[in-house]
Amino acid sequence: MxxxxxxxxxxxxxxxxxxxxxxxxxxxxxxxxxxxxxxxxxxxxxxxxxxxxxxxxxxxxxxxxxxxxxxxxxxxxxxxxxxxxxxxxxxxxxxxxxxxxxxxxxxxxxxxxxxxxxxxxxxxxLDAEQVCEALQAPLTLGLGPLQERCIASIEAHSQEALRTGGFLELSAPVLLLLLRSDKLCVDEADLVLAAWSLAPDRPVAEVAAPVVRELRLALLALAELSALEEQNRREPLIPVEQIVEAWKCHALRRGDAAQGATCCRRRGTLPPEHRRFLDLPLK
The missing domain is CATH 3.30.710.10 (Potassium Channel Kv1.1; Chain A)
Known part of the structure; x- marks a missing residue:
């Protein structure tokens, strides 16, 4: 059968x-x-x-x-x-x-x-338009591989990511993760402008405490730092002591004047004369 x-x-x-x-x-x-x-x-x-x-x-x-x-x-x-x-x-x-x-x-x-x-x-x-939106998901859902890919994409295409609306909607934890990276292909002046764009829609304390402190103000040119200080007087956003620390780095002409990463170059840091004192290793 x-x-x-x-x-x-x-x-x-x-x-x-x-x-x-x-x-x-x-x-x-x-x-x-x-x-x-x-x-x-x-x-x-x-x-x-x-x-x-x-x-x-x-x-x-x-x-x-x-x-x-x-x-x-x-x-x-x-x-x-x-x-x-x-x-x-x-x-x-x-x-x-x-x-x-x-x-x-x-x-x-x-x-x-x-x-x-x-x-x-x-x-x-993933492209510059989508990557910021995608980065929110792995942080909230614990998707490690996607998070790593998103961060690597933003590091490689930082300028494009900064120009997207998605960047301005990133949460504070995501911004902290990005601003702690030495591999961002963008100059610090552009990061400062982007951080300022976040402020109107969020409480200053929310931006200043976790995010703005990660800005490496010593990487700004003297003229940029001076203009930033003037704007900060009119629209307080950055702690005064953080600006003072940046002036200290310039005055001593030494990148190790401030301990930690505040003077460490990023991959996209522009190399004019005033930044040559920043001799800490580029990671």
Missing amino acids: ETPGLVRGEAEPFSKALRSLINYRLYSDVRFVVGQEQQEVFAHWCLLACRCNFFQRLLGPEPGPGVPGPVVLSTVPAEAFLAVLEFLYTNSVKLHRHSVEVLTAAVEYGLEELRELCLEFVVKV
Whole structure:
């Protein structure tokens, strides 16, 4: 007698049928209200529950009687949530500009396979416009490899990163991480201007304490430092003692006048005459 075996049909029609059910109101028994735009998204309880433990816990052990009320998910953008549904329904996903939000959702929902697909994609497509946004995700979600890639990208393309809107939206912990790097390919004067751009939208204490203290003011030219001191009198942002320490470095013509990294050159530090006293090693 022949042993029964598993016989498979065509995969393509099955996948196409499941894809047609994504956000399809007919036969759906779960309704979400997603993102700040409060977009309505329809789904199917049994599929979400069997594919994802997060949704199984969120939706309960079985569908409730009658017409269920909407499940509100306000923190995930609608386009990213639809990408998550695409993965749950078809085990594949089309990633593009919302890939970081999809990555964030994958981590939040415990979807390890989707998380790995997003990581692989984000690492391949990082550019100056996306890298600052992507850097936020690894710090908040503990994604070390992506964090390292983002930092290396900003170090190599610092000028481009500074000009993006994403840089101005970086959190204080991320900015601290960047400003402590000796590998930034940007002159200190540009970093000072960028830090000043952060101030109008945030409390001065928030910027000055954790971020501004990492600026290496001794790397500024004398004229730049003088102009900075004058602006700081009108709009206090930088601690006075930090400016005094920078003048001290210039006055003594020695890079080791201040201990630590305050006089250490970055990779992008410009080398005019007044900076030749900065003889500490470039890392």
